[in-house]
Amino acid sequence: MTNAYDPNGYEKGRADGFEKGKKDGFAKGLEDAKALKDNPPLNEISLKWRELQCADKLTAKFGSSVTLNDRDMECLKETVKSAIWRLEIFANKQSVPIVLKIFKGPVANQDLTELNMYRKASGILPDLMPSIFLIEEGINGDDIWVFMEFVPQLKGQIIFTPDHFDRIIPSLAKLHAQTYNDNFYNHWDTFADWLPRYDSEATSLERQKMQKGTLEYLDKSEERPEIKQRLESSYDRLRSILKKGPIYFLELIQAGKSIIHNDLQTPNIGCSNVGDENWNIKFIDWEGARFAPCWFDMFNLMGVFFAYRKDWRNEEEAVIQRCAHLYAAEMSKYGIQFNGDPIRLYKMAYLQRVLERSLYLQLQWAIEGQKSAFLLEGYLEKINIWGKELGLH
Structure with a gap:
């Protein structure tokens, strides 16, 4: 017995299959998005943080274990010479904002002045400079990373007079x-x-x-x-x-x-x-x-x-x-x-x-x-x- 071709049934099956595929794809997309939200891929800063064991090195500074919040990072400023990031760490059971300033190598003389102020002068002027938590050199070749205290700028806090x-x-x-x-x-x-x-x-x-x-x-x-x-x-x-x-x-x-x-x-x-x-x-x-x-x-x-x-x-x-x-x-x-x-x-x-x-x-x-x-x-x-x-x- 030969089955007769039913063009209406074919089109209905095709439409049903398309809708099912769309729903399954949407569900899979939501699942993948939730997985990414719960476990975001680590960016370069997070990877280097772990590679350099920064959490262990900062423990003595904060008097407790330190954890980097990989989901809360903001680039505040970037130029050809440097980049400034606002990071968040957890220490002593509380959230602490810190600054990462990246000096891109090779470091120019003018940037060396600033870098040496952090390396050598922060102990002489401790109340007037951000506290320096950690300095890591030789990153990606010649880059230098400075982790320091986050101090809110006056700009944005007040209307200056x-x-x-x-x-x-x-x-x-x-x-x-x-x-x-x-x-x-x-x-x-x-x-x-x-x-x-x-x-x-x-x-x-x-x-x-x-x-x-x-x-x-x-x-x-x-x-x-x-x-x-x-x-x-x-x-x-x-x-x-x-x-x-x-x-x-x-x-x-x-x-x-x-x-x-x-x-x-x-x-x-x-x-x-x-x-x-x-x-x-x-x-x-x-x-x-x-x-x-x-x-x-x-x-x-x-x-x-x-x-x-x-x-x-x-x-x-x-x-x-x-x-x-x-x-x-x-x-x-x-x-x-x-x-x-x-x-x-x-x-x-x-x-x-x-x-x-x-x-x-x-x-x-x-x-x-x-x-x-x-x-x-x-x-x-x-x-x-x-x-x-x-x-x-």
Whole structure:
């Protein structure tokens, strides 16, 4: 007996099979997804963590066994030179965020400065730097991994205003006092072969090169009508002042040097208790660290803020008055007395940094079109007003 072909039955069977396959596939997908969620594949950090036995090495630091949470990792920042990860570990029956900073090899000199601050200076400045838990070298060839304390950045926690300078300056003075003049030289063996120094021959030659470059950009500005117009009222004055450099104020140098952070923006200032009256400040990202006039960090903290924040310019003089005296008073708590007027020293630090570096960069960006030179007019105004006040012209 021959079975008759039933086209309707064939199509129904085909449709039923498709639906069953779809349901089975969906169920299998859910099962696989649940398995991945419960047991995620280990990424490179997790694998290296186990290979290097980091948990065992951190046990002594935390006083208990340590476990890495493989499911909670966030890359906060990555460049060609480094990467910063926020990790979570479990220790003492609680969750603890930590930071992993990866220095990608070969490590450049500027990154070596930051790395050596973590290797060698954290014991000298323990209250002002993140705690360093572990440093592993030779990862994937030349990479260096630094596991350190997670300190929440001020950026994102508060809307920053000049009133917050008062919360930061006591910690800044403490940083400077601990390495001020002889206190630095007492640790000479720790810093001698790697920390840039303002009084070194290499740094002096760099300032001379920058001075020459600034004068050359001034000359080039004469060939660019739009830039020539911006410099018209300042050109002759600038040439005259620059030829007096590259050191413009011996009084500033004589006021004393210390280790400075050199990049005091809110992403580089951490605080874990912004709700309290007295902030527990720790400074983050030390690649610009150097031994230099201590007042430079007051420029890095306040001068750069006001240069970018035109909405606060009307407050600038009053804030300088208050904060320069506050910094001097905080330094005096450590037995450090400045002979000069604090406001005058701040203005000297501002002009010295602008004339030896910032002005060069603004002119370079304006002429070569690398970036917008929107700070140029503000710097020129300060050079004119404060330069006259301080006897530069």
